[in-house]
Amino acid sequence: MTNTAAIIGGGVIGGGWAARFVLSGWDVAIFDPDPDAGRKIDAVMANARRSLPALSEVALPPEGQIKFVPTLAEAVADADWIQESAPERLEMKHRILKEIQTHCREDALIGSSTSGFKPSELQQGALRPDQIFVAHPFNPVYLLPLIELVGSDKTTARAHDILTQIGMKPLKVRKEIDAHIADRFLEAVWREALWLVKDGIATTQEIDDAIRYGFGLRWGQMGLFETYRVAGGEAGMAHFIAQFGPCLQWPWTKLMDVPELTDELVQTIASQSDAQSGSHSIRELERIRDDNLVSMMRSLKGRNWGAGALLNEHDARLGAATEPDFTKPIISVNRTVPVDWSDYNGHMNESRYGQVWSDAADTVMRMIGADAAYIAAGLSYFTVDTHTKFMNECLVGEPITVVTQIVEGAGKKLRLYHEMKNASEDVVASCTQLLIHVSLQTRKSCEPAPLVLEKLAAIVAAQATMQAQS
Known part of the structure; x- marks a missing residue:
């Protein structure tokens, strides 16, 4: 029996969810009032069909059916998994989640792609609060495996099993907190990057180069703490902290402040970014990104490490x-x-x-x-x-x-x-x-x-x- 997912909101994230489910053999129903949603989803699906299968040494399951439906009620009526990917406005999410619960099965899983709201905030006024949980993905959803799960243990345990079966890496957040885990790191880096541009210390390209030619490569295969543990040498993490811990007291960063996003600063960042990558269309950049991610993760497969080890495990399931x-x-x-x-x-x-x-x-x-x-x-x-x-x-x-x-x-x-x-x-x-x-x-x-x-x-x-x- 084919599983069914309902995608509420077919933008970049919703489209990525749809592609991940469809290419994992699920039928998908999409509701999005945007009249251009079909064209946008088609573009995402084209990229996903080109890139996701390239991560595997075995064939993916036969594609599920994908359809656009005129009402939210029709989308969620028979769905096993419902993914809400509406804009980050709490009142809008409350309205959508209420309509979802009015028309969906009581045993359906209702995940929200929210990058910042906590489950307790999403569940306010809900018919069945524990049915709603955070399932926060990373773009492109059809390639990057991490999903942050926040919610009741029983609900997220079911979600964990499903996400694992479609080749993803669910991470259960132990306690709910604004912006979960990963976006808190990203926000800190983003905040510091804005100051570096504003103060004329670095351009957008120079900051990106510092990441992609340096610590980004280390983080991509080993993360933060294991990278620093190695940096501590034979004495390990304790030695690293003893050696570099004192610098945390020095006023290097401005993480407690944020520069005012004036028109001048926004224009500076936008013009530098356009100069950096404006020769490529967004679709071209997406394909370049996808090709790079596939190549990096396939390289890690050969070492059976990090995301590569996860892909090898998924291949074993697909090939069984x-x-x-x-x-x-x-x-x-x-x-x-x-x-x-x-x-x-x-x-x-x-x-x-x-x-x-x-x-x-x-x-x-x-x-x-x-x-x-x-x-x-x-x-x-x-x-x-x-x-x-x-x-x-x-x-x-x-x-x-x-x-x-x-x-x-x-x-x-x-x-x-x-x-x-x-x-x-x-x-x-x-x-x-x-x-x-x-x-x-x-x-x-x-x-x-x-x-x-x-x-x-x-x-x-x-x-x-x-x-x-x-």
Whole structure:
């Protein structure tokens, strides 16, 4: 049974929520009185379809259905999850939340994207206060995994499970507080940045450069406290605090003050920002942002660290399928071509074809029992020969599927034949691959374990039956 989400407010954040749910297999109903909402959502969906699948080494679930409805009541009537993303005006949110609760199911989850209001403020006058909670995301919602959850333990526990299943990182805020956790950090940095511009110390670009070329890279993979713990050297955090703690008493920052946002200061910031990035349209900047985020998070996947570890866990959930039917063709790879696989010609780099064949062989190895535990025990298969034939190009964002045939599976040899197909089922490349079973202790060839040989023989027999029938 397909789950359903209702999105109330289809702006940048609401559109990002819609994309995250739709691409996770949920049906989505959107209510937004803005007559231009459909065009805006279409633009967000186009970016999301291009970028979110590129984070995974496996196929995402089939897309859910997305529809625009004329009334809020129709949007929420059958929804499992309702996400309110209206402007940050408390009286407006009260009015919307009251209408939502009038028409929604009593067991529906009602999340608010508010970046500042506390649940107790949102729940004022509510029919069922505990049903309403804060689910504060970060833009773009379809890529950045963090969601701050604030509300009753029972409600946020249910929300936590759902968000985890769609690949996000729910963070339960222990006590409600204005602006939750992350935006309090952002507000502090933003406040100091405004002073640096106002006092003529730095331009908007120089401040951004200080972040993206310096501590932003450290924070992106390790956060704040772990970064400082490392800075403390072998003595750790205690040494860091002892060394740098006294500077907190020095008048370095102006975090308790905020500069007056005069017309002159606003114009200074706006003109510097336009000079910094005005050569790109907003849509171009969104695509640049998405490509950069995908590349960074995919890099972290290889290290199984931070957001990358989260993506690997989500891939494992997505790839946890039922027992394959070996009387049918083996689908060894089913994924989208990510941006970091492209070259200067704008298509998939030839070295990445080798990556695809390697991933396909890994799939077969797991099928025959030569999995992670088998390798940890000191046995594996090594590729000793490949021959690739290129028939067409693959572009970023295109889905690819690899169909693998076990040509030989006896003794130490495992010979595979792969065909890579595009969305039109055209073969764009093929590969013959020979693997030899080895001992990881001696680094020499040896016979596979009996269980692997048995599974391999059974698959080869099933595949032979399929070929005979075709």
